[in-house]
Amino acid sequence: MASIRPALVVFSTLTLLTGLIYPLAVTGAAQAVFPNQANGSLIAVGDKVVGSSLIGQNFTEPRYFWGRLSATSPMPNNAANSGGSNTGPTNPALLDEVKGRIDALKAAGPVPAGPVPVDLVTSSASGLDPEITPAAAYYQVMRVAALRHLPVDKVNALVAGHVQGKTWGILGQPRVNVLELNLALDQLS
Structure with a gap:
């Protein structure tokens, strides 16, 4: 005791x-x-929470900007199951995934000539990325503008207004939050 x-x-x-x-x-x-x-860095429209600025959303309609692919299961951008697909560069499944995404981008609407930005055709390590590169956003402008019947220069300006610089001016790369961009796009339309 x-x-x-x-x-x-x-x-x-x-x-x-x-x-x-x-x-x-x-x-x-x-x-x-x-x-x-x-x-949770929640984003609300009116009184309704529509997402978080820290977790990607699964936009699949061609009239919206698309984010990075997500390898989470059982659904995309599942914050409870964060993780990559673990498919390496020599894995045929990765090549099939990239080809499928390129085909989906081309089938969704007009795309510019030139290479497709890599973040539009590969999934992220976490599967939750809320942001894409400015190049990936600009790559989708023609499609979004055409499907929303908006002038391309107006959609380009919207993307330019949502490009965030490096964190503290030195960390990371410029990026565009897809959810915030799509919410601004809905207000523009």
């Missing part, structure tokens, strides 16, 4: 500290300093 009591006190103290006090303190600090990020 003499050795059980100290063990129970240590167990109770650590449970209280690490299971209650620490999580509440971190949650409180996050809510105070970064409330949008702490709540």
Whole structure:
């Protein structure tokens, strides 16, 4: 009994500290300093939450900009099952996936001449990427403009207005959030 009591006190103290006090303190600090990020960076239209700026959405209609492919299952962009497909560059399944996406892009509507941006035909490592490169967004402008009966220069300007620069000016690459771009496109139409 003499050795059980100290063990129970240590167990109770650590449970209280690490299971209650620490999580509440971190949650409180996050809510105070970064409330949008702490709540999932949710994007709302009116009173309805339509997605998160941190998790890709599965846009398949040709009148919308498409994001990166997602290898998550059982559905695309499943945040509960983040992960890549693990298909390597010599795997025939990857080549078939790329060819299928190129065919889908060409079948959906007019596309510019030249190579297809790689992020439009390959899935991401996480399967959840919410962003594409500016090149991938501009590649889709002709299709989206034609299907929405909008001038190409107006859709180009919309894309240009949604290009985000490098984080803090030095990290990463310029990018376009697909959900935010498509919501702005809906407002434009």
